[in-house]
Amino acid sequence: MMFAGKLLNQVLLTVIMMVITLIVTTSLGMSSVQASPVETFEFQDEVTKVRFQALSKELRCPKCQNQNLADSNSTVASALRLDLYNLLIQNKSDAEIVDLMVDRYGEFVLYRPRVSSVTYILWFGPALLILIGIIIVIVILRKKPVSKESLSLNTEQQQKLDQLLTPSDNNVSSSKSASAQKE
Amino acid sequence: MNKIIRFLPLVLVIALGVVLYRGLSLNPNEMPSAMIGKAMPDFSLSTLNDAEKMVTKADFVGDIVLLNVWATWCPTCKYEHPYLLELSKNPQVKLYGINYKDERLPAQQWLTHYEDPYQFSVFDDQGLLGVKLGVFGAPETFVIDHHGIIRKRFAGAIDVRVWRKEFEPLIQQLITEKQQGK
Numbered sequence: 001m002m003f004a005g006k007l008l009n010q011v012l013l014t015v016i017m018m019v020i021t022l023i024v025t026t027s028l029g030m031s032s033v034q035a036s037p038v039e040t041f042e043f044q045d046e047v048t049k050v051r052f053q054a055l056s057k058e059l060r061c062p063k064c065q066n067q068n069l070a071d072s073n074s075t076v077a078s079a080l081r082l083d084l085y086n087l088l089i090q091n092k093s094d095a096e097i098v099d100l101m102v103d104r105y106g107e108f109v110l111y112r113p114r115v116s117s118v119t120y121i122l123w124f125g126p127a128l129l130i131l132i133g134i135i136i137v138i139v140i141l142r143k144k145p146v147s148k149e150s151l152s153l154n155t156e157q158q159q160k161l162d163q164l165l166t167p168s169d170n171n172v173s174s175s176k177s178a179s180a181q182k183e
Numbered sequence: 184m185n186k187i188i189r190f191l192p193l194v195l196v197i198a199l200g201v202v203l204y205r206g207l208s209l210n211p212n213e214m215p216s217a218m219i220g221k222a223m224p225d226f227s228l229s230t231l232n233d234a235e236k237m238v239t240k241a242d243f244v245g246d247i248v249l250l251n252v253w254a255t256w257c258p259t260c261k262y263e264h265p266y267l268l269e270l271s272k273n274p275q276v277k278l279y280g281i282n283y284k285d286e287r288l289p290a291q292q293w294l295t296h297y298e299d300p301y302q303f304s305v306f307d308d309q310g311l312l313g314v315k316l317g318v319f320g321a322p323e324t325f326v327i328d329h330h331g332i333i334r335k336r337f338a339g340a341i342d343v344r345v346w347r348k349e350f351e352p353l354i355q356q357l358i359t360e361k362q363q364g365k
């Protein structure tokens with residue numbers, strides 16, 4: 001009886017695990033279906049397909065500015081995907097295609113802008129900031145730490161301290177007299 | 184010197200604030216066109232009204248041309264349509280349409296229903312010409328001079344105010360250029 005119960009438990013567990021895996025995989029599959037654009041393109045070979053995918057991830061949709069061509073469902077993105085496909089069919093090189101897109105839509109279509117006088121700040125700004133940070137840290141670290149000598153009291157200060165610390169019958173009155181002395 | 188350094192962070196923060204504040208009033212959708220000063224791209228597409236009739240850029244280059252990108256799915260195009268009808272009576276410019284990413288029948292019905300302001304509309308259902316022109320969406324209007332050079336791209340609806348401010352001066356300039364034989 002005990003043995004049968006164990007077996008049943010194990011079977012149940014396996015079934016539950018299977019169901020969970022099924023749910024996870026189907027939901028993942030569904031989300032990838034929803035994200036992909038509607039048109040279908042046929043490619044003559046695998047290389048062109050990979051190039052198409054790479055370029056449509058690299059190029060930004062002009063209308064919906066935080067999506068690339070592969071992600072976007074906007075009209076202009078679908079037009080650009082078709083154009084990209086046609087250009088690939090015409091055996092244009094990746095560089096030529098990117099140049100052509102930049103000619104029409106400006107540097108903006110590139111998710112990785114080219115290095116030019118306009119984009120220097122984008123490319124070299126972060127490195128410059130890190131450099132400035134490092135310099136500041138070095139400058140701070142190289143400042144000589146305050147020496148113990150300058151921190152120690154001179155004889156006059158030591159005497160005053162001793163005076164204050166010597167036990168008297170009433171601390172309040174002594175401090176009062178000290179302030180009175182000052183005046 | 185030390186005092187100046189003490190105020191440096193404050194100055195930097197204020198400068199950053201000014202930059203970010205300015206950013207608030209900028210419109211990220213206002214993109215400059217990369218096509219200004221370039222020649223009108225070549226194309227060969229059918230007209231909207233006649234699927235058999237192919238047109239190319241030779242069909243309208245030579246005049247001062249307004250090229251209006253429109254579609255039936257575009258509500259703003261409906262808004263600007265009455266003014267386009269008015270523009271079609273303006274002898275200084277010739278108005279052509281690009282029916283962008285649209286279907287032929289609804290587009291034809293649109294033009295019969297609201298009247299047709301265009302000399303003709305290029306039927307660009309796949310957005311092929313649109314992509315060559317660097318079109319972002321509809322409505323968009325291009326000004327093309329008598330040499331076939333793109334002189335202006337305007338994104339958004341045209342009305343009287345926009346026309347006077349954005350287009351009128353350029354059109355006058357183009358007319359004088361044309362008269363001087365430039």
